Amino acid sequence: MIKVKGSLTLRGSYEVAxxxxxxxxxxxxxxxxxxxxxxxxxWREFLxxxxxxxxxxDDIK
Incomplete structure (x- = not known):
């Protein structure tokens, strides 16, 4: 098994009052x-x- 470490960017729409x-x-x-x-x-709905x-x-072990 390997472990992959990194980052991700999310894109979505939001509407707040x-x-x-x-x-x-x-x-x-x-x-x-x-x-x-x-x-x-x-945030739960956005995700x-x-x-x-x-x-x-960034890293693989």
Whole structure:
């Protein structure tokens, strides 16, 4: 048996509802916007509905 270690990139679509106006969202920094989206995400659903975009193999033992 071998062990393969690496990283992968997922690609998928998301939709979240944020309790703020568009103006309030636009006033946030990019990091704050990302945090708001991250907190509202249903990550299990996203993972179930996403596709693998890229796979890199870093090590094989």
């Amino acid at each position: 944020l309790d703020m106006t568009e103006e309030e969202f636009d006033a946030l920094s990019e990091r704050e916007q990302n945090d708001e989206i991250n907190d509202a995400m249903d 179930d509905n996403s596709d693998i975009d890229d796979i890199d193999v």
